[in-house]
Amino acid sequence: MPKQIKIPNPRFNLKSHKDDSEETLIVLVYRYQKPSTGEKIRIVYSTGEKVVPKYWDNKTLAKVIRNHLDYSSLNDRLQDLGRTAKSIFQDHQFGEISAEEFKSELGLRTGKRKPDQILPKGHLPFMEFVEQFVNERMNRYNSKRGTWKILQTTLNHLKKYSEDRGQLLDYEDFDFNFKDDFENWLYQPKRHHSTNYASKMLSVVRQFLHEATRRGYNTRMTFAQKGWSIKKEKTQKIVLSFEELGVLYNLDLSNDLKLDRVRDLFLIGCYSGLRFSDFIRISPEHIIREDGVEMIQLFTKKTDTEVVIPLMPELKAILRKYDYRSPKAISNQKLNVYLKDLFKVAEFDQDVLLKKSVGGQIQEVVKKKYQLAQSHMARRSFATNFYQLGIPAAHLMLITGHSTEKQFFEYINLDKIQNAKTVAKQLSILLRFHRNGHSEEK
Structure with missing residues (x-):
């Protein structure tokens, strides 16, 4: 008797709980495992819906409580999106689909992505490309840990930033709005990074985009414009006489x-x-x-x-x-x-x-x-x-x-x-x- 594959249930989370009085984005989180490789995949997808945290209940299936004026239709839209996610999982051999392809399919089925925006065969979405690029550098015959480690650190920051913002970064996202927001994100509590650290991280993002452009994956060149950088501060240099x-x-x-x-x-x-x-x-x-x-x-x-x-x-x-x-x-x-x-x-x-x-x-x-x-x-x-x-x-x-x-x-x-x-x-x-x-x- 063939093994029965359980269809994972989606979760809906609030992007932020910091201020109970201000609306925050609702994101869909979907976890599954590829049957062929055992790879564990986690999808974080922006629903486009917002709610004030005090109207949100994580313990119930109907997440938005009755006190919210539009609670019924908002809950229905979330449940529809959850059913769509489960349907995509089933339609792709119960999980034989990458995170980027899954999100692209969600965008198509919900109308957020037009059919002509479907990624061409052989095209690598940005985050997939960066994963590949970092692995290439890590496994080169003359690889130096100091070189690939900074690439890996930047990739980890981009993943966390994407998760916090409830969206998967792709080439068209790297405009001046991203530059300013990513810099501020690096400065925020928990991270509290320095200006020079933020400058280094953004310069590595530029390196990723340059390489993606060279390989034909990217055509958006905002990152190459003057000002798409963070000016370094002069540091004091201590020496012995x-x-x-x-x-x-x-x-x-x-x-x-x-x-x-x-x-x-x-x-x-x-x-x-x-x-x-x-x-x-x-x-x-x-x-x-x-x-x-x-x-x-x-x-x-x-x-x-x-x-x-x-x-x-x-x-x-x-x-x-x-x-x-x-x-x-x-x-x-x-x-x-x-x-x-x-x-x-x-x-x-x-x-x-x-x-x-x-x-x-x-x-x-x-x-x-x-x-x-x-x-x-x-x-x-x-x-x-x-x-x-x-x-x-x-x-x-x-x-x-x-x-x-x-x-x-x-x-x-x-x-x-x-x-x-x-x-x-x-x-x-x-x-x-x-x-x-x-x-x-x-």
């Missing part, structure tokens, strides 16, 4: 081998300009010597770019301690925790005034410098310190990997006063050579 690096270098940590190793790892980053993923893997094979100059030569993990770095005395002394290898690596997360302990021992406890964005609003907060310790400070300190020492940006960019001077100057911590001092120092050297040249001519 050469003097502070000297304090760390000379710190006696003979009684704390863990912090001794943490200190050495961090200083390798400060004197090499390498990222964490690179400064933890230096080995004797990476050290070369040409014309009497010792250097570190390697290909970076993130960009597979060759970098060649002079082996400075401080860096050489640290590496010699470990037979010219990086100390035994720990995770970046643990290193960040231990660095705070290290900075505290070094008495880097000066107050730092920070501006940060919470829910799109700027707030000021005071932190101790040791509380801000992170492994990435090493690379930024390298770029800032050696630029202030007079090394041209173009030379440092060959080590840091920045492709433009604009990127480089946004990366380093250089205020206007520091910049004026750097220019004055370089001018002094140039003028001295200039004057010496004139003296020799005489």
Whole structure:
């Protein structure tokens, strides 16, 4: 006897319960399982109907209570929509239909979608395309977790946003109204994301739409217009000066081998300009010597770019301690925790005034410098310190990997006063050579 498939019953929910006095959207929620694959599917579909929450009862079949003036006809419309959903489920081999196709069919049967809006064969609706695109990036032979993770995070936000708004996003939805609403949604309580985080999420949405356009799925180009973006706020960049690096270098940590190793790892980053993923893997094979100059030569993990770095005395002394290898690596997360302990021992406890964005609003907060310790400070300190020492940006960019001077100057911590001092120092050297040249001519 064939297995009998139970037809799921639809549910109707309110989009929001925040204000009992204001109307909110009613959404249909339909869950089912594909018989062929076992895939669990959840449909959230906007009914287009609204009701004040105080007239809504989740416990009864007739959701809208009698106190509502139009309760009878509104309940009838909801029940009709529920029957339509069950009918679609049956008509497609008891659930052999994707979420997007299900919603498209609901739109056709209820008159919300015209027949000429039926998706052509081979066309991928936006959310299906993004799922596919993220999976492609995740499974590429040279896939990097940091790259596909941000894509997955953005996809998760889009799913949650769609659910909250009671509609499935498709290409025609990405206009300026979406841009403004999605940004505000990211700022709302529970999420409270920063302006720069919202900017990153929207830029990834643009990436999705660019790729969908390239593959022929999308023709709506509003996302490419000027203004369809969120301007980033400048963030404060915390670095350690050469003097502070000297304090760390000379710190006696003979009684704390863990912090001794943490200190050495961090200083390798400060004197090499390498990222964490690179400064933890230096080995004797990476050290070369040409014309009497010792250097570190390697290909970076993130960009597979060759970098060649002079082996400075401080860096050489640290590496010699470990037979010219990086100390035994720990995770970046643990290193960040231990660095705070290290900075505290070094008495880097000066107050730092920070501006940060919470829910799109700027707030000021005071932190101790040791509380801000992170492994990435090493690379930024390298770029800032050696630029202030007079090394041209173009030379440092060959080590840091920045492709433009604009990127480089946004990366380093250089205020206007520091910049004026750097220019004055370089001018002094140039003028001295200039004057010496004139003296020799005489």
